[in-house]
Amino acid sequence: MPLNGPALGHLQILLVEDSAEDAELICDMLEQAGVAASFQRVDDEDGLVEVLSSGRCDIVLSDLSMPGFCGMRALELVRELHPRMPFVFVSGTIGEEMAVQALQQGAADYILKHSPGRLPSAVARAVREARSEAERARVEAELMRAQRLESMSLIAAGLSHDLRNILQPLLIVPDLLKTRSDDPRIHQLADVISECGLRGSEMAESMLSFVRGSRRSSERIEVERLFNAVDLLLRGSLPSKVELHTELKGSGLALDGNFTELQQVLLNLALNAIQAMPEGGRLQLLAEPVTDVDGCAQLCIRVIDTGIGMPSDVMERLFSPFFTTKATGTGLGLMSCKRIIEGLQGSIQVTSQVGEGSQFDLLLPISGGGAVRSESIGDLPVGNGQAVLVVDNIATRLSLLGNALSSQGYRLSMASDGAGALHHVQQHGLPEAVVIDTALPLMPASQLLRELRALGFSGPALLLEDPAQPVDPAALADSGPLHCLRKPLEMQHVFRAVDAMLAEAANASAPA
Ligand SMILES: Nc1ncnc2c1ncn2[C@@H]1O[C@H](COP(=O)(O)OP(=O)(O)OP(=O)(O)O)[C@@H](O)[C@H]1O
Ligand SMILES: [Mg+2]
Structure with missing residues (x-):
């Protein structure tokens, strides 16, 4: 077998050749060498363009000079229509200068008609090279696409994180408005705002889970x-x-x-x-x-x-x-x-x-059944002066949480990072409960909790966790009662969580 390497399969070969006998010789030569192929012959520009734009073609073998047409022009047309199509000159004569020019213009090889022995291997090589080049381009495009998706998902993750923070007040303020007014119109407007806030932050989350390829949660x-x-x-x-x-x-x-x-x-x-x-x-x-x-x-x-x-x-x-x-x-x-x-x-x-x-x-x-998400605001629990320390580095959320909890009757202290929280405790004593954002920079929430416990804090802790980075309570190795709430926060859930954990702590410490 004269043609080594991966199988070429059945080739469609286009001959640009004015001499029928020469074309015949080329076909015979290739067939004898074991190249399985079908041939088509054209000898002018129109014919070439027609075959190139209509049918399948694996390689073009072209004469250099023909009456009314020229091989260099054929090469130019092939490059225009199919930039990667392999093209080999098969000519009676080809001067050194012309050969160099042919290669420069993108011809894969040139063969002299009077010594055609190299033709089959030149055809096989040109076809294989073109195929591996096409494969390389495909893989490269695939890689580029993957990289683009990767950077898009990073951008989307960043955007959705920032968006959630921006939307946070929309989830907290409406509940506050409702607790401070009996006007039904204010209640309706507050509902519109909180519905939009909820929709916005769920969309941000939906965008994130979409780029991550996970399904949105179903309820x-x-x-x-x-x-x-x-x-x-x-x-x-x-x-x-x-x-x-x-x-x-x-x-x-x-x-x-x-x-x-x-x-x-x-x-x-x-x-x-x-x-x-x-x-x-x-x-x-x-x-x-x-x-x-x-x-x-x-x-x-x-x-x-x-x-x-x-x-x-x-x-x-x-x-x-x-x-x-x-x-x-x-x-x-x-x-x-x-x-x-x-x-x-x-x-x-x-x-x-x-x-x-x-x-x-x-x-x-139709749904088979299960828990229905309930949105009724109901009666919100209120505190009776218990000391709560809130630690959050996002200033808007910190002040909203602080305002909201103090308007519900808790005694609030706030810190924007772990060091500030510890300093506050050393100055003003221990709180009864802490609310800590888990995305604190510098001192992570786990370390802050350990330090607080070391200072004697034994109350409950409510961790505000990022959906992208869920908290593993086991990894926290915290000795006291721990609760988690996922951001974005809805104020009513914060109120309920703080109330429940304080009640639980009070029950636990009450004499039996
Ligand atoms: N209820 C409808 N009555 C008549 N034509 C409709 C209706 N719903 C959709 N169409 C037609 O279908 C097209 C596509 O709708 P689609 O919601 O995808 O995009 P859009 O409404 O044109 O743009 P966008 O949703 O961004 O405002 C519309 O432009 C409109 O021609
Ligand atoms: Mg539309």
Whole structure:
């Protein structure tokens, strides 16, 4: 076997050659050497361009001079159309200067017709080199893509961390407002702000878990709560001529999913519907149990509008990324709805009539049961002057936590790092409980706790942990009672946690 190396397979060889006999000789020579190939021959520019743009070709073997065409021009065209296609000159004569020029322009080799013995190995080598070059480029592109993703995930992680800190006040302030006012309008506005804060921070987390490749956490969601949240967010922006109607056909309808993602789906659909009704109309959100073709129970959520409707060419491209008919649209809304719904093993069905309206049906697996996330603020527990030390290096969160806890009746002291906390304790005595952010710079939370215990602190500690860096209580090796709350914080959860841990500590120390 004259051709060593990896198998070439069956080659498509394009000959640029005006002489049929010479072409015949080339084919024979290659076949005798064991090169399995099909041949095509062209002898002018049009023919070459046609074959190159229509069919598959593995290598071009070209004569140097032909009547009305020239090998150098053929090389130029091949380079233009397929920069990596191997190209070998097979010519009666080729001067030294011309040979150098040919190689410089990207020819892989040149063979003289009167001594063609090297032709098969030159063809095999040129094809193999081109293939390994293509493979190298593919791997390089793959690596670049992986590196880009890697840096994007770092940026997203950083952004979502900062975003969570910025949104923190939106989660804390509304609860404070509600405890300080009986005005129902203030309560409603506070709900809007806290819903937005929650949505924003969950989105930041969703972005993080998406780049990390993990699924968003799933929970049992009551459709009624979902509709209420969407209703709350839409009310403020609903044009006066659009009437919003929500209806649940059935009680206790629920599904398993991520609340923020589902809320985002309904908001996207509702906003599209509102935008489709510039003259006003009726927007309906309906939920009902349905049975699919296999008789399985499913949940159907319908978003129906009486807007402009969609012609078939819009319907066909609805879910394509960046498809929009709006001057300022991104064309990403429906794509992201589809991604979320399909991630929940659901599907979206669309029907529409131009001039009459559109209907988007979300078909989702119905929830089997489980704990429902409860959002009722209820009666918040209050303290009775217990000393609580809060240690957090994020100034806004520190002052909000401090304000909130002291407004609930605790005696607050605050420090922005471990050294400050220890100094405070040495000056003013031990607190009854501590609240410590686990992302403290310099002195980590674990060390601060150890130092506090060494100073005689035996009360409960509430650790505010970063979802990206969960705390392992065993690794902390702390001797006292430990509690954890995940950031972003909701003030009511902080109040409940502080109350519960102080009560637990009081019970533990009470005489039996
Ligand atoms: N309810 C609807 N009625 C009529 N047309 C719709 C409706 N929903 C979507 N469309 C059409 O589908 C297109 C794509 O919607 P999608 O939500 O993906 O992007 P967008 O709304 O154009 O942009 P963005 O969501 O960023 O505002 C819209 O531009 C619109 O032409
Ligand atoms: Mg949209």
